[in-house]
Amino acid sequence: MDNSFVKVKKPASGNSKLKFIICTGYGNSGSSAGTDFFKEFSSVQVPFDNFECTFLHETDGIADLAYALEHEGHRLKADLAVKRFLNLVRNLNKNYGYAHYFKNNFLPCMTDYIEELVTCKWKGGWHRGAEVKKETLKDKARKDLSFIYFDEKYRRAHYALYESDLWYPQYIPYENQYYTNAKERFLPITKKYIQKLFSFLESSECEYSVIDQLLPANSNDLYARFFDWIKTIIIDRDPRDLYFANKVFWGARYIPTHNIDIFIQWFKETRREQIKQQSSDVLHIKLENLIYDYEKTTQELMRFTGISPHAHTQKFKFFNPEKSKVNTRLWLKYKHNFSNDIKKIEQELAPFCFDYSKYNLKETDTRTTIDFMFYELQHEADTLRIHTHISLKLRFLYLKRKLIRSALDAPIVKTMRWFLNEKKTPTLCLRFFIKFGVYTTLFPFYYLYEIIKAIINFIIM
Template sequence: MHQLVVPIGYMGSGSSVITDLVSEFRGYEARNDTFEYVFLHCPNGVFDLEDKLLIGNNALRSDEALHSFLNTMRQLYDKKWWWVGDYQQRVGVEFWDCTKTYIKKLVQYTPTYYWYMQENTNIQMFFKLAWKRIVSLLTFHKVNLKKPLLYSPMWISFIQPDEFYEISRVYIQQILKLMGIMEQSIILDQLLLPHNLYRVDHYFGDELRAIVVSRDPRDVFIINKYIWSKQNMPVPYPTDVKKFCGFYKGLRESEKYTQSNKVLRIHFEDLVYDYENSVNQILKFLNLDSSFHTLKKTYFLPERSINNTQLFQNERYKEETKIITDNLSDYLYPFPYARVPVESQTF
């Protein structure tokens, strides 16, 4: 098995630079560019399944967890026009079979009784219940059709942590094989998030190389509010500067820090202002030497990306910049020199 490189960021922190840079290394490919694979950390993904089955579990909780997971994976597989979906094409047609096998291994009991979540009604259920009632009345209660349920049977699991992680590792490895990790090293953007990196040693072996990119929040705020919004791009942060500070601080403080040797942390700005040392740091992390950097500055151009830094030096952002400087001092980057970028060249 070759390496799995996962670029990770804090919403607008520039993590796609890792996809661009590592794609310049011989033997590394981002087959779907910066497409974000979310099946691990999305709501009702693998990590939610872990929490539900291993923390405060009970029969009903496990049934909900397993069915919710399968339904979500089906959507990721089927929904061609959902920007995080279409796994049938982006992963492979075998993704769904692997997922069903994964669930089958996790389910321990399938009782014949049911619970209230299975009785929840929708339009289809309404007509089935009405028909059941009609048949009962017409036969003077001699014929009672089976009670319609949203799904059947229940899936119950009281699986132990070691077994859950082992089954999950096999599942993830199967998916990685579908994406070509046996042939070459692959780059999967945002397969993980900073907030669930503490889990990685349970799920991955030495193949994982997660690279977390942070960025000066002053630039993050300005590029969100004044650059991306004008381009009709999604803006994930509040545009009120005080609310931004609270939001950003909460985002960073909610992260459960990990010391895993599978994780490298780097500043976006280091790749611009200290390019050679930063590239060497990443090469070392991947156990490569400089000879592997065969397409140097083909996809990532620090001379161009410098226009995405120090936006806060513009005089018209002075007041908002001061508020961020005062409230988020722990996250500011120590720039080696000051420069005012040409905003029209910011992207």
């Protein structure tokens, strides 16, 4: 086998058998509150700060690799799954979190993982074998040359006249090709390299490691099998709060709050597995329970994870339930404007709505002007994203703003701003006058190009 993979460095010393606690959710549902809560325990390390480690359940991640190599074993699907996985880890490695926290060992460790997993590697090719690779100018030139050369040779061949069926040549470049039938080997090798990867984290004597989003909220058992000891806490929040927080503040496109009916259906579908997932290794809690039933929920979390109450040495330092209350009951701010939406959520998603009645809370209307300003901006943005028709008034507004912005962003203007903000040394002045002369000459061509682009966009939008 061609040994062209990069080798990993020696792992850091530390706990060889980590106990993992995973806080996860459904997207903005409160999993970070769980991570903050566990930061307060002396027996727990939280190695990642504002970083979600998701390589296991990413598209083309280890779960997809497992299906191709462990369950199916198709000769071509195995090759493509390996290539997609390697492409994924290369892209993830560009993320600061993967490079920083794993000390530049993420990509080498995952490529070594593939090297041990794959039993056959050779230079080959098939019709989809190169689809993961980005075609370079050199690749395109060679492809064009191959077609021209073959066409010239084939056209001159005397037997070309006797071909009964019309056919065309296909260009298939030589690429690394992979295969393995890893039905028995996949699980132990995967567990080995996941353990090895996490050994590169900062050395700690803590018994537990809490990681945000390492496992997904759905199909948890597909991923938990890769760990010797793992507990998953799935945190969800009141759908009324999720709806209005996203509609007014976040504007996350993966939560369909532009349409109340679609939102309700999406919420039901994403939470469909909750009943089936109850087990000794999976715990479902509501964010509101952690806030309003803090002591009771704290005891439940410690029983579930096995963490000693004596380890809770920094109580309220990272998660303060009193402060977190401001992020609940958000729908009360908009009950006069969206009463129909609230009623529909309460009727169709009743099992998911938190019961506040036993807490004797004062139901106040805390609407603010700034809240509605955010909503109006978000609503206008959604309208532009979702609807294809854009009025003539908006088109002219775009044209006007685009031309002004293009002028302000011109290289000559940026050069003048740079010169005004710098200390005027002889060298800097010389550089300025050279740049100013060049950019002044090029400005008419630059601005004409921007005008043409703006007019084309004005017409086609």
